[in-house]
Amino acid sequence: MASAEPGGSHSIGQIASGLASDVQDLVKGELALARAELDQKFHGFVAAAVSIVGGALVAFAGLVVLLEGGAAILMFWLPAWASLLIVGAVIVLIGGLISKGGLAKLSLKGMTPERTIASVRTDARVIKEHI
Secondary structure (H helix, E strand, O other), rough: OOOOOOOOOOOOHHHHHHHHHHHHHHHHHHHHHHHHHHHHHHHHHHHHHHHHHHHHHHHHHHHHHHHHHHHHHOOOOOOOHHHHHHHHHHHHHHHHHHHHHHHHOOOOHHHHOOOHHHHHHHHHHHHHHOO
């Protein structure tokens, strides 16, 4: 920064230049924080999605075997076509309910960078107080 005028005061140009530099640094810092926070949330989201898909594939294989067993038990009392239709309808209903619950959890609300928003609000409040 340029030297101060006699008496220790700074010119308006020096103050404006320093303020602009500080605001620029603040904005850069907030953008870096937002990016880091979104990257962290996105990686967690991807890891959760991979776990869900992997677990669902393994569970699906076991479910097929259980459903075949359930239909075979019903075949003692009902024709084969009726047993398979009943088991299939129940599973489709359960699967639809599970999918509906999963879709509700995949909202974009979880991707909001809350810490960055709070930090920007605090910075804006501090800047307003000092201007």
